[in-house]
Amino acid sequence: TDASIRMVDATHVEGFVSTYPKYVKTYDPAGKVNMYFYGEISKAPASVGAFSAAGTQPNTKSATGKGAGLFLNYKTTAQEKIELKIGLSYTSIANAKANLLAEAKSLTFDQARTAAQATWQRELSKIAVEGPDEQNKTKFYTGLFHALLGRGIASDVSGAYPKHGGQVGQLVASGPGPKPEFMNTDAIWGGYWNITQLWALSYPEWYGNYVNTQLQVYRDKGWFGDGLANSEYVSGVGTNFVGLAVAGAYQLGIRNYDVNLAYQAVRANELNYRHRAFGSGKMDVKAFTQYGYVPFRDDYKEYKGEWYKTDSTGAYFANSHTLEYSYSAFAAAQMAKSLGKKADYEQLIKLSNGWQKILNPQNKLMQPKLADGTFASNFNAFEPWRGFQEGNAMQYTFYVPQNPAGLIAALG
Structure with missing residues (x-):
């Protein structure tokens, strides 16, 4: 501009x-x-x-x-x-x-x-790969190189960092270890399956930088940001998995930050909806906490010019959101349990069973459910996008990583 x-x-x-x-x-x-x-x-x-x-x-x-x-x-x-x-x-x-x-x-x-x-x-x-196939080694280290390039330092040697709207902030160390860097980061949606494990195993300092960056944004703006560019919200997926990533860091022993503030932010990401910033995602948290699942809004595929709408009443991607929020609620529950937050633990662990509410016992598939408790009609398990972001029921039905034994028992 x-x-x-x-x-x-x-x-x-x-x-x-x-x-x-x-x-x-x-x-x-x-x-x-x-x-x-x-x-x-x-x-x-x-x-x-x-x-x-x-x-x-x-x-x-x-x-x-x-x-x-x-x-x-x-x-x-x-x-x-x-x-x-x-x-x-x-x-x-x-x-x-x-x-x-x-x-x-x-x-x-x-x-x-x-x-x-x-x-x-x-x-x-930091990661050694053995084997006779040199091509596979080349592929692995090329992928590792790209993974490490995916998040970049945005703070200065002085500790200055970019705040919202072109303002400038100053980082302050709030835990043991070296002063953290502030990062620009692509969305963690999907990244929690791989990048956080990679950081945890071989690059814990970057995991700590990520958590500290998100906590600084929480201090400045009141909410986590699934993707960030100079403190601005840039995640295009409409959800937010930062709480799960932060809870995971805590469970791993990566704690070079204000733990109490981190828990406050994690809890807010899972349960709070009042005055929630649109760019922080999860605009259907109110519906999830009210129903225990996110009601499907078929009319939100395109609503007044907005595609795949999400709000306090439900979402077009209702089922994938329900499964995601169930998983992240489970992660937050573990952090609450470790910190002795009993009431929060009980609320969060109950929400982690949201997947059970959208599992249709007749077809044994995760099927979009309306606010009145009935399953959506014209259901095609192979149809992508309808109720599921970047997927379908045949794929998302198995998304219960927090309770695979429970899913197996339910499916038979």
Whole structure:
């Protein structure tokens, strides 16, 4: 939406870009995502020009507006190298400069490459794979590399981090161990099946960073965010599994955070619905806690221009939500039990049996159920999306990880 760049002097450049991504517009409309930079060039250019959406301007050392940038002209000799070092920050140009000075003040390109290779060698070597098939090893480590790239540090060396709406906050350590980083993160929906296990086994410091990030967002905004970009809610799935992930970290012994605050936030994610932010997801928590399942709203497939609607009365993805909320309620119940929250435990463990309310004893399948207690008609177990997000009854019927023995007994 906006950008700016300028030459500070002959060999230094600074600027910013401000964006308004589609998911921010949809789920956190008052938000924005800013990136600031400060760069150092190893050799002064012979001339500088600027460009933007409005056109190109030679012999100009600054540009503003959408598409703003600079081009540098050089007279070089054979094999001459020119290096550009860039410091980045989500909070300010000053912090971008501070990050550059802290991490790369005297760093050359070759030194940076060597350090990056050593870092990846160390991180990837935390898991050793044996076997004769080199192709499978390549696939595994490529996947591991991508998994570790999926969440990025958004805080500065000073502890500054991006808050909602372009504001800046300051991280404060609240538990044992090193001061945590603030992260940008894709939605944990689905990720709790794999990324949290990976973190728990080999990268617990990243699990701790994730929990601390979510707790900072809870302090700032009152709710967890299943996906985050600069503190803005960006999860497009309409649900929220952060409570389960945080409860899992606690059970694993990863506790470099305020445990009481963490439980408060986990409980709120499972049970609270008043003034709930749309971008935090789970807008049908009220219905789930009232009925013990989420009532199916067939009319919410497309309702007044909104696809797959969810609100306090129910949801189009009612069955997948019921199964998900049952599982996350179980995880929260275990945390409540460990902390001696007996009443909360009993409420949450009861909700964890919500799957039983949508299991049709006639066909032994999870079938969408209406608010009046009857099962939805025209049911096709192979039909995707109707009642189930990214799946169908044939798949989701087996989604009871908190009580497989109970599911087996119910199915026969």
